Amino acid sequence: xxxxxxxxxxxxxxxxxxxxxxxxxxxxxxxxxxxxxxxxxxxxxxxxxxxxxxxxxxxxxxxxxxxxxxxxxxxxxxxxxxxxxxxxxxxxxxxxxxxxxxxxxxxxxxxxxxxxx
Amino acid sequence: xxxxxxxxxxxxxxxxxxxxxxxxxxxxxxxxxxxxxxxxxxxxxxxxxxxxxxxxxxxxxxxxxxxxxxxxxxxxxxxxxxxxxxxxxxxxxxxxxxxxxxxxxxxxxxx
Numbered sequence: 001x002x003x004x005x006x007x008x009x010x011x012x013x014x015x016x017x018x019x020x021x022x023x024x025x026x027x028x029x030x031x032x033x034x035x036x037x038x039x040x041x042x043x044x045x046x047x048x049x050x051x052x053x054x055x056x057x058x059x060x061x062x063x064x065x066x067x068x069x070x071x072x073x074x075x076x077x078x079x080x081x082x083x084x085x086x087x088x089x090x091x092x093x094x095x096x097x098x099x100x101x102x103x104x105x106x107x108x109x110x111x112x113x114x115x116x117x
Numbered sequence: 118x119x120x121x122x123x124x125x126x127x128x129x130x131x132x133x134x135x136x137x138x139x140x141x142x143x144x145x146x147x148x149x150x151x152x153x154x155x156x157x158x159x160x161x162x163x164x165x166x167x168x169x170x171x172x173x174x175x176x177x178x179x180x181x182x183x184x185x186x187x188x189x190x191x192x193x194x195x196x197x198x199x200x201x202x203x204x205x206x207x208x209x210x211x212x213x214x215x216x217x218x219x220x221x222x223x224x225x226x227x228x
Contacts, residue, residue, distance in 0.1 A: 006160070034216075041125060043205065043218040044161070093160050106216065108153075108160035 002028045004096050006109030013084055014117055021079045021112045023094030029074035030096035034106075035067075038091040050077055084116040120144050123206055123219030132228050136193040140206035140219045143187065147208035147217075150182050152191045155203045155221065164204075165191065196226045 003026040013019050023033060032051050036044040048064075050056040050071035058064045066088075068080040077096075081088055093111040123140045130136055138152075149168055153161035165180035167173045167189075173180045181190040189206055203221040 004160075041221075041223070043121075043123075043220045045218075046215055049215065091158075095160075106151075106163065108162065111158065111160045113158065 002026075002096075002098065002105075002107045004030075004094065004107045004109040006094055006112050008112060009110060010113045010115075012115045012117065015085050016083055018080055018082045019084055019114060021081075021092055021094075021114075023077045023079070023096065023109050025075050025096045025098065025107070028096075028098040030077070031074065031099050032097045033071055033077040034095045034097075035069060035077075035079050036093045036095065038093060038111075040091075044093060047079075081114065084114070086116045089114055089116045119220075120217045121206060121208055121219040123222055125220050125222060127223040127225055129225045129227060130196055132196060132198060132226055134196050134226070136191075136196050136200070136224060136226075138191040138193075138204050138206075138222050138224070140189045141187055142189070142208050142217075144208065144210070144217070145184075145187065146210045147184075148211065149209045149214075150180070150189050151207045151209075151216065152178075152180055152189075153205040153207065153218075155205060157202075161205055198226050198228050201225045 005024045007022045035047045038044050047062045048056040048058045056069035071077040095108045121142045152165040155161040167180050170184045177194045179192040203223045205221045206219040207216040209216050
């Protein structure tokens with residue numbers, strides 16, 4: 001299957017700082033990328049959907065000013081957690097779908113574990 | 118009520134057993150159903166993908182969808198310790214649509 005790379009895999013930061021997570025599609029052009037959040041033993045909760053070159057669409061209850069998403073190219077999307085607080089500590093996962101790919105062809109990154117102290 | 122419900126387990130079986138994982142969903146508009154496998158601290162990987170009702174088989178895995186009862190299943194034959202992971206079901210209404218995931222079932226296959 002196609003490869004989606006996420007970086008960093010782990011990040012620890014102090015409360016009040018901002019953290020950027022990158023999601024790259026390595027061998028295909030990702031027209032759509034999705035960002036999820038997963039708490040321990042919980043399901044993946046969709047945070048936002050981003051299409052290349054346009055503003056992200058956020059799910060209800062997700063603060064767009066806190067979770068900044070940029071999808072500036074067909075191979076890169078970034079999620080910036082601004083002014084992070086301990087309650088933002090979670091596992092963040094991106095997924096990507098390329099042009100012509102069907103519904104089942106959604107490829108996930110390895111995830112990024114954020115710990116806010 | 119969650120749109121997709123899944124028993125979180127954990128489910129523990131001996132090696133070689135047949136495993137049955139199940140989900141129910143409430144949105145009758147769902148047309149596409151997926152099963153993902155997620156190893157600890159990793160992103161999910163797609164296992165099976167089905168459209169509408171019916172069965173689909175791939176090696177030791179069989180996915181089953183019954184839209185009349187809004188019930189989806191994944192069967193694993195001859196389970197192996199390497200199958201130990203969390204299995205997530207998901208549904209969506211249309212191609213390219215938002216996936217709604219279940220909570221995931223943690224499976225442990227003991228040697």
